[in-house]
Amino acid sequence: MKDKYFELLKEKYNTPESVYTELMNLEAIQNLPKGTELYLSDVHGASKEFKHILKTGSGNVREKIENFYGDSWNEEEKNQFSLLISYPKKVLSSMQASEKTDSWYYQTITHLIDFIGFCAAKYTRSKLRKALPKKYRYIIEELLYTDPSSHKDRNDYYDSILNRLIELKQAERFIVSLCGVIPRLVIDHLHLVGDIFDRSGGEYTVMKELMQHHSVDIQWGNHDVLWLGAMHGSKANLLTLLRIAARYGYLYDLEKTYGLNLRPLFLYAENHYAEHAAFKPKLTSGTERIFNKEKESLLNRVHQALAIMQFKLEGQLIERRPEFDMDWRNILKAIDFEKGRITIEGKTYSLDAFPYDSIDKHAPNQLNADETYIVETLLASFQQAEKMRRINKFLLRKGSMYLVYNDQLLYHGCIPLKENGEFACLRLKEKDLKGKELLDFFEYHIKKAAEHPEKQEDFSTDLEWYAWAGPLSPLFGRNKMTTFERYYIENEETYKEERDPYFDLRNEEDTADAILREFGLNPEKSKIINGHTPVKVKKGEEPVKAGGKVFVIDGGMNAAYQKTTGIAGYSLLNNSYGFQLVTHQTFDTRDNLLGEKSKEATLKRMIDKKLERKLIKNTTIGRSIQAQIEDLQSLISYVNDD
Numbered sequence: 001m002k003d004k005y006f007e008l009l010k011e012k013y014n015t016p017e018s019v020y021t022e023l024m025n026l027e028a029i030q031n032l033p034k035g036t037e038l039y040l041s042d043v044h045g046a047s048k049e050f051k052h053i054l055k056t057g058s059g060n061v062r063e064k065i066e067n068f069y070g071d072s073w074n075e076e077e078k079n080q081f082s083l084l085i086s087y088p089k090k091v092l093s094s095m096q097a098s099e100k101t102d103s104w105y106y107q108t109i110t111h112l113i114d115f116i117g118f119c120a121a122k123y124t125r126s127k128l129r130k131a132l133p134k135k136y137r138y139i140i141e142e143l144l145y146t147d148p149s150s151h152k153d154r155n156d157y158y159d160s161i162l163n164r165l166i167e168l169k170q171a172e173r174f175i176v177s178l179c180g181v182i183p184r185l186v187i188d189h190l191h192l193v194g195d196i197f198d199r200s201g202g203e204y205t206v207m208k209e210l211m212q213h214h215s216v217d218i219q220w221g222n223h224d225v226l227w228l229g230a231m232h233g234s235k236a237n238l239l240t241l242l243r244i245a246a247r248y249g250y251l252y253d254l255e256k257t258y259g260l261n262l263r264p265l266f267l268y269a270e271n272h273y274a275e276h277a278a279f280k281p282k283l284t285s286g287t288e289r290i291f292n293k294e295k296e297s298l299l300n301r302v303h304q305a306l307a308i309m310q311f312k313l314e315g316q317l318i319e320r321r322p323e324f325d326m327d328w329r330n331i332l333k334a335i336d337f338e339k340g341r342i343t344i345e346g347k348t349y350s351l352d353a354f355p356y357d358s359i360d361k362h363a364p365n366q367l368n369a370d371e372t373y374i375v376e377t378l379l380a381s382f383q384q385a386e387k388m389r390r391i392n393k394f395l396l397r398k399g400s401m402y403l404v405y406n407d408q409l410l411y412h413g414c415i416p417l418k419e420n421g422e423f424a425c426l427r428l429k430e431k432d433l434k435g436k437e438l439l440d441f442f443e444y445h446i447k448k449a450a451e452h453p454e455k456q457e458d459f460s461t462d463l464e465w466y467a468w469a470g471p472l473s474p475l476f477g478r479n480k481m482t483t484f485e486r487y488y489i490e491n492e493e494t495y496k497e498e499r500d501p502y503f504d505l506r507n508e509e510d511t512a513d514a515i516l517r518e519f520g521l522n523p524e525k526s527k528i529i530n531g532h533t534p535v536k537v538k539k540g541e542e543p544v545k546a547g548g549k550v551f552v553i554d555g556g557m558n559a560a561y562q563k564t565t566g567i568a569g570y571s572l573l574n575n576s577y578g579f580q581l582v583t584h585q586t587f588d589t590r591d592n593l594l595g596e597k598s599k600e601a602t603l604k605r606m607i608d609k610k611l612e613r614k615l616i617k618n619t620t621i622g623r624s625i626q627a628q629i630e631d632l633q634s635l636i637s638y639v640n641d642d
Contacts (some may be wrong), residue, residue: 011209016636023632026625030617033122033576034406036060039551040571041412041531042195044223044558045250047202049568051209054510055086057186058571058582064186068118081111085191090171105171106162112178118288119185119259120144122182131184131214133177139165140178171176175288184214185332191405193531194221194412194475198560201253204387211394217247217434218399221412221532222468222475225446229464230382231392232449233456235375235467236317238382249281251353252295258385262302264374268297272370276353278487279303302504308358309375311484314465315365321462323428324470328356331484332487333366344485344494351488384453396450400437401443401474402519407618409519410529411439414502421505422515426472435518439474442467456472457580477502477532503533510544529572543570555583 038058043050045635058061062082069078069404084091092100127258132140139161146158157621165171189215210216220228229237245251255262279300311332318330328345335342337359341350360366367375373606402411415435416424423434433441449460467473471483478497485494505511506528515525530545531554535543543552569587572579616622 005634006348017421019632019636023636025628026629026632029124030615030622030625030629032124032616034614034616034619034622035122036186036573036575037189037406038187038554038571038573039191039193039410039529040557040569041193042534042554042557043192043206043571044195044198044220045200045206045428046558046569047200047205047209047617050202050206051558052086053569053571053584054190055183055189055207055318056082059182060186060573061085061182065115065400068115081115084175084181085112085115085179088176092175092506094324100172102166104165104174104196105166108175109143109162109165109171109178112182113140116140116146116181116185119182123185124130127183131181133180136174136177139174140181158512172352187280188215191403191410191529192216192218193410193529193553194219195223195531195554196221198223198241199248201245202393204257207391207394207457210398211390213370216397216398217403217405219403219410219412220395220401220446220475222473223238224395224399224412224466225475226462227397228392228446229449229461229468230379230460231388232464233379234449234461234465235379235385235456236310236467239306239313240377241377242304242378242605243303243310244305246299246306247279247282249283251299251302258382258387261377261381262386263509264370264377265305266298268370268374269301272358273301273304273355275300276487277302279307300529304355305358307483307487308355309367309371312359312365312371313375314469317457317462317465320457321459321466322467324462326470329480330365331358335359335361336362337361348449349489349491349494350489353486359461379456392450396447402448404519404521404620407526408523408529408574409516409526412475412530413437413473413528413532414500415515416474416477416500416507417500417502417505417511417516421501421508421511423518424472424500428463435559438472442474454542476530483635486593506530506550506552507545509547509549512549523549535570537583551579551581553581557584563600576615612615 024222036057038053038060040050040053062078065073065078065082069081073081080091090378120131123131128144129137129141143158143161165174190210192210196206196218197208210218226237226241226290230241242251242254245254251262254260275297280300281296281303283296307355315330315332318324318326331342331344334344335351335354336348337356340354340356341348343349352388358368360368360612404407404410416426416438418424419572423438425432426438427432427433428441431441443464445460446467449455449458449464452458467475469476470480477500479500480497482495502511512528515528516523516526527548528550530550533552534554534556535541535552537543537555543555544550545552549574553570553572555568555570568584571582571584574580
């Protein structure tokens, strides 16, 4: 077998020179500084904010401009250049024709070429070439590797290229292409640590950005698995994500984006439900303009209809999965229909304007004929939507429950713990699951559910609902989800959801150390990157925990969370020298940024003390390259022995 492997390797490198060349190339790459990684979490459809962070490299573009131009440029020049790189089309269209002279084009292109050369210093020519747009690749490389100051002929050659570009009216297109290269160079790899979906309707724009990104991985969040479950046939998941869309006023956006057939739902809700104050849509300033009273009233009724169908489907799921041990959350069966009350955990409460006519008191979890038709129609249109199919495929290919990358541990939710800090155990399929094994179990079944989306009530698909709302789900991290209580019970004591002990214990170094060891990592060298729970900055909460071993990077990127957090999200950067935490302040619109020509609304904070620079050979990719080097060295020995 070994001989066969080396024979195949010889076919790829069919001369001694090709082996030596590749070996020297790989060894040289190992000694380059590692690229900068960007960690983001909890985007929740905030597409404008997400795209802004990518365009600015989470403030990294502006920082590199500072490093490159230093005192040779003033602050206004640096800010204008930074803005041009991030929003080239907008900046160019906002300029007066008199400003865009041939001289301005020449100087701007020269500055961009010089800056690209600076940003690409840690990359091989081969890697840089892949980052360049194909239509201008040759020209950019000629400009990058021509030093006009070295010789008059070279200067003439450089001038000739630029002047011809300008004469052919290609300067603006060329500038836009150059600007697009820079964010790719300043951020080598993107980690999305969960929750792309829900709270607003920009999730498809976010997904398009991710699908086009040059290097990305995803750690699924609870909202992501909610959508994955719906794609794989979970009716409870589907009704839940549609209810959330109705609650936050973007249900019409989903209808338009994915071509969902919502008409039967709208007609049914209009005929069977009256308005209820608890179901008033939570509209942001951006969505209020598009809603008149009639639309808002219909959304209120649709919101109710979706909630009732969701509770019925959840009750059915709980009944067919006794192993989930959630019968105490079979909420509709706890209603006393004669007295109009409900008993929850031994206490009885009255219900506020509950739609008793929508439920068969003898079979409360049973969908009526209209509801059955609506659910089947919704599921069919959701699963058949081409955009949903692309999203599903990408999330499965790039996603996982957790990731170990460059000796850091990334996961969205939590590692369920007991009060004493031990790993909590969930018994499923006759196995006691905890720690890493628990997350592996969920990942296996999420991928298994994707294999047969027509199996709507199999264990794997039902587990995707448990991942959303189960008491020991590593993505949920609470003992229950009190959606029903918040809608229909006035007593706020019923709204309380107890957090998993993890969320308090992750402040302790001992807990972080135990989790890192569970995943085979060295607590002295590794860190945990976590999302899921918004960091309440305005209340003094810190995102850095456990003596710097845990980063919680959910800072409320979506506007729905910003009243809680007081900021517009966190991002985390890891370059060859260590970690930087970036705090993002809110900005109203791109036009405001252009008008003010100010710095991006970010604040960077160094986490690590000055460390020895980390090279590629000390990374996950470096270990893969090292394996290739060892194979080539073995091939040389094999050929020599032969």
